[in-house]
Amino acid sequence: MMREMTGAEMVMQALIDQDVEHMFGYPGGAVLPIYDAMFHQNQVKHILVRHEQGAVHMAEGYARSSGKVGVVLVTSGPGATNAVTGLTDALLDSIPLVCITGQVPTHLIGSDAFQECDTVGITRPCTKHNYLVRDINDLARVMHEAFYVAQNGRPGPVVVDIPKDVQFAKGMYVGPENIQHRTYQPRLKGDPEKIKAAVEMLAKARRPVLYTGGGVINSGPEASRVLREFARLSGYPVTSTLMGLGAFPASDRQWLGMLGMHGTYEANMAMHDCDVMLCIGARFDDRITGRLDAFSPGSKKIHIDIDPSSINKNVKVDLPIIGDVKHVLEDILTVWRGMKAEPDRKAIASWWSQIDKWRARKSLAFPSSTRIIKPQQAIKSLYEQVKDKDVYITTEVGQHQMWAAQHFHFEQPNRWMTSGGLGTMGYGLPAAIGVQVAHPESLVIDIAGEASIQMCLQELSTALQFDLPVKIFVLNNEYMGMVRQWQDLLHGGRYSHSYSESLPDFVKLAEAYGGVGIRCSNPADLDGAIHEMLSVNRPVLFDCLVDKTENVLPMIPSGKPHNEMIMPDHPEALDDAIDEEGKMLV
Amino acid sequence: MPPVNDPAERHTLSMLVDNEPGVLARIVGLFSGRGYNIDSLTVSEVSHASHLSRITVVTTGAPMIIEQIKSQLDRLVPVHRVVDLTVVGKAVERELALIKVRGKGEIRQEALLIADSFRARTVDTTLESFVFEITGKPEKIDQFVSLLEPLGLVEVSRTGVAAIGRGPEGM
Numbered sequence: 001m002m003r004e005m006t007g008a009e010m011v012m013q014a015l016i017d018q019d020v021e022h023m024f025g026y027p028g029g030a031v032l033p034i035y036d037a038m039f040h041q042n043q044v045k046h047i048l049v050r051h052e053q054g055a056v057h058m059a060e061g062y063a064r065s066s067g068k069v070g071v072v073l074v075t076s077g078p079g080a081t082n083a084v085t086g087l088t089d090a091l092l093d094s095i096p097l098v099c100i101t102g103q104v105p106t107h108l109i110g111s112d113a114f115q116e117c118d119t120v121g122i123t124r125p126c127t128k129h130n131y132l133v134r135d136i137n138d139l140a141r142v143m144h145e146a147f148y149v150a151q152n153g154r155p156g157p158v159v160v161d162i163p164k165d166v167q168f169a170k171g172m173y174v175g176p177e178n179i180q181h182r183t184y185q186p187r188l189k190g191d192p193e194k195i196k197a198a199v200e201m202l203a204k205a206r207r208p209v210l211y212t213g214g215g216v217i218n219s220g221p222e223a224s225r226v227l228r229e230f231a232r233l234s235g236y237p238v239t240s241t242l243m244g245l246g247a248f249p250a251s252d253r254q255w256l257g258m259l260g261m262h263g264t265y266e267a268n269m270a271m272h273d274c275d276v277m278l279c280i281g282a283r284f285d286d287r288i289t290g291r292l293d294a295f296s297p298g299s300k301k302i303h304i305d306i307d308p309s310s311i312n313k314n315v316k317v318d319l320p321i322i323g324d325v326k327h328v329l330e331d332i333l334t335v336w337r338g339m340k341a342e343p344d345r346k347a348i349a350s351w352w353s354q355i356d357k358w359r360a361r362k363s364l365a366f367p368s369s370t371r372i373i374k375p376q377q378a379i380k381s382l383y384e385q386v387k388d389k390d391v392y393i394t395t396e397v398g399q400h401q402m403w404a405a406q407h408f409h410f411e412q413p414n415r416w417m418t419s420g421g422l423g424t425m426g427y428g429l430p431a432a433i434g435v436q437v438a439h440p441e442s443l444v445i446d447i448a449g450e451a452s453i454q455m456c457l458q459e460l461s462t463a464l465q466f467d468l469p470v471k472i473f474v475l476n477n478e479y480m481g482m483v484r485q486w487q488d489l490l491h492g493g494r495y496s497h498s499y500s501e502s503l504p505d506f507v508k509l510a511e512a513y514g515g516v517g518i519r520c521s522n523p524a525d526l527d528g529a530i531h532e533m534l535s536v537n538r539p540v541l542f543d544c545l546v547d548k549t550e551n552v553l554p555m556i557p558s559g560k561p562h563n564e565m566i567m568p569d570h571p572e573a574l575d576d577a578i579d580e581e582g583k584m585l586v
Numbered sequence: 587m588p589p590v591n592d593p594a595e596r597h598t599l600s601m602l603v604d605n606e607p608g609v610l611a612r613i614v615g616l617f618s619g620r621g622y623n624i625d626s627l628t629v630s631e632v633s634h635a636s637h638l639s640r641i642t643v644v645t646t647g648a649p650m651i652i653e654q655i656k657s658q659l660d661r662l663v664p665v666h667r668v669v670d671l672t673v674v675g676k677a678v679e680r681e682l683a684l685i686k687v688r689g690k691g692e693i694r695q696e697a698l699l700i701a702d703s704f705r706a707r708t709v710d711t712t713l714e715s716f717v718f719e720i721t722g723k724p725e726k727i728d729q730f731v732s733l734l735e736p737l738g739l740v741e742v743s744r745t746g747v748a749a750i751g752r753g754p755e756g757m
């Protein structure tokens with residue numbers, strides 16, 4: 001379809017042609033023509049945010065929970081710079097976004113014009129790709145290409161910077177039909193020889209483990225289904241990173257729980273002692289490997305990843321397979337069946353009995369209390385009441401995030417949105433709003449900390465404006481708990497600036513926004529209060545006053561190997577767990 | 587020990603990229619942002635019709651880092667192809683340098699003799715200076731420059747390495 005229109009109209013038309021239903025944005029001088037074009041249509045619904053960082057996190061929550069590309073629209077200068085945190089977050093967590101930024105007119109670029117900033121320069125290292133569109137004749141193609149790049153291969157954020165004169169200029173619009181990227185064509189299918197080699201290694205394994213990650217979620221729900229099928233067929237144990245939770249059902253007997261710094265004892269010990277590791281869409285992050293030279297020393301490692309730069313980045317693997325999780329796992333299944341592969345059932349059984357011994361250590365245990373709400377208990381109680389509902393969970397960053405990962409259990413992919421790579425406090429509330437936009441009938445809960453929630457709390461106003469009844473469940477320990485925990489660990493318990501002073505009255509604050517506030521401090525009242533939160537069909541801020549001194553355990557202290565975890569039955573080991581070298585790490 | 591601590595090697599990477607604004611910034615930014623070394627960098631358009639430029643980078647790092655650099659470059663959207671010429675086999679590597687020396691009398695004679703033995707051309711002459719043009723492997727140029735050092739070396743301008751694989755195949 002070729003049609004003459006203005007640049008601003010092209011932007012809207014491209015969004016419509018890309019099946020965009022919702023976008024998140026904030027107006028300003030340099031994007032007014034696009035806002036005007038938006039005014040003349042009603043296919044794409046615009047959610048007006050309160051801060052551009054919120055817009056990007058909303059788009060992230062929207063994308064991660066729906067599998068679609070999240071779309072953001074912000075103005076030049078401060079609009080663009082405010083979006084940078086969200087873009088970086090999306091880059092590190094591989095979330096597909098298209099972020100349109102306004103720019104000063106082309107003839108003023110470089111003159112320090114009002115609200116000018118070098119948006120493509122600033123966002124170059126925090127996007128998968130970015131474009132400055134100087135010519136109206138490039139605009140439609142660039143818009144379609146941006147969607148293609150954002151969602152193909154390893155997903156990521158793409159910025160399209162459009163000067164104001166280009167938004168007014170007229171040109172021919174081209175549809176997305178014939179746009180194919182010249183160079184960027186990631187491969188989906190794995191090399192058949194390598195797949196065969198992988199099946200042979202896997203079938204011979206005596207102590208195998210499947211180490212799954214965010215790439216399974218990125219690959220789509222089918223990937224989770226194939227993963228489950230392979231796990232069932234082989235009988236092998238499955239663990240996952242923070243980013244992959246839900247890809248494999250937590251209720252399954254083969255599920256070991258999350259691995260890594262705050263993962264379970266059984267998951268980390270299985271990683272340490274395995275003889276064959278199948279890494280599926282995970283990137284050997286430092287939260288996972290612990291001390292690199294002691295990481296799973298005796299295993300052969302197979303790594304499925306769509307991005308060649310994830311291969312051999314931190315850990316040298318024996319068999320890399322470049323490809324998409326779903327495609328590669330499907331082929332592994334086919335070859336496995338074709339070869340009539342039969343694992344050594346005796347060896348696998350004795351591996352499981354070893355794993356069961358590790359499980360019996362109950363690494364997620366915590367002391368109960370009738371006097372004070374334990375944060376872990378708060379998550380458990382919440383989980384018990386919502387587990388049979390159609391529920392989506394987002395989090396902020398800190399201890400509450402880890403307790404949510406440990407004590408809330410997921411059966412399905414795309415139900416858990418958290419900021420893993422960048423660890424952005426302030427992510428959870430806007431992400432929850434984005435999820436609610438994509439799933440208006442579902443229950444959406446942001447599990448938060450009292451410090452993090454203050455970073456993007458203004459978005460509560462967005463939730464109210466658009467009737468998005470998100471629930472904010474604050475584990476209020478009056479501390480930046482995760483910081484306090486590390487000060488215990490590294491700095492002799494000197495709590496320099498980690499106490500949350502001068503906290504607002506969250507109940508009144510929620511009411512001031514027009515939402516509902518609930519406070520609970522007594523373990524006996526907790527279930528009732530949660531029930532009350534769930535019965536309100538409006539945004540609720542739940543201020544849950546919890547134990548101020550609790551630490552997240554188990555923990556692999558930084559710089560230590562997997563088999564030197566600090567366990568909840570010996571929490572005192574936290575005090576001098578980290579040596580001089582480990583102190584340098586984060 | 588993690589393989590990152592393996593001894594550093596010197597590699598020449600050649601890539602074809604879209605000749606568009608910002609592409610060089612992307613590549614240089616990748617090197618600085620991720621802490622990789624650039625020993626030499628050469629950029630020029632090689633096909634006007636298809637808007638392609640060829641970039642040659644000489645870098646040093648442990649083998650695992652070199653592999654990382656290559657994959658990181660390869661995933662940049664405007665990069666068509668990256669070849670590690672050092673891995674592919676002996677490539678032809680050439681650099682051009684312009685070198686100015688200043689002096690009178692015997693020193694001048696000496697400089698001319700050295701230039702001659704390196705097959706350098708004299709491209710500018712005054713009564714008290716020469717500018718030499720020399721083409722060759724970077725090591726040869728290093729050697730030439732160090733011999734001229736005591737003979738009144740004023741300044742050096744080098745192009746950086748251009749490289750191409752041997753044999754009939756293209757990259």
Ligand SMILES: Cc1cc2nc3c(=O)[nH]c(=O)nc-3n(C[C@H](O)[C@H](O)[C@H](O)COP(=O)(O)OP(=O)(O)OC[C@H]3O[C@@H](n4cnc5c(N)ncnc54)[C@H](O)[C@@H]3O)c2cc1C
Pocket residue numbers: 092093094153154155212213214215216218219240241242243244258259260261262263280281282283284285287288304305306307310323324325326397398401402419420421422423424482
């Ligand atoms: C306070 C805090 C504590 C943390 N503690 C832990 C912890 O204890 N345990 C833990 O696991 N994490 C923890 N994290 C998260 C951690 O920082 C990393 O974000 C996380 O481990 C990375 O997950 P991942 O390896 O699954 O990779 P992701 O970042 O999800 O990357 C996905 C990988 O899959 C690849 N991929 C993408 N799409 C596809 C596809 N279609 N097919 C094939 N491959 C694909 C990508 O190229 C990439 O290599 C913590 C974070 C915070 C903020």
Ligand SMILES: Cc1ncc(C[n+]2csc(CCOP(=O)(O)OP(=O)(O)O)c2C)c(N)n1
Pocket residue numbers: 396397398399400401423424425426448449450451452453475477479480481482483
């Ligand atoms: C934007 C940002 N700034 C700083 C940090 C460092 N940081 C990590 S966790 C944390 C404290 C979080 O406190 P809170 O939200 O109360 O959660 P808690 O750990 O108490 O559960 C801080 C400051 C961060 N992750 N993000």
Ligand SMILES: [Mg+2]
Pocket residue numbers: 398449450451475476477478479480481
């Ligand atoms: Mg807190």
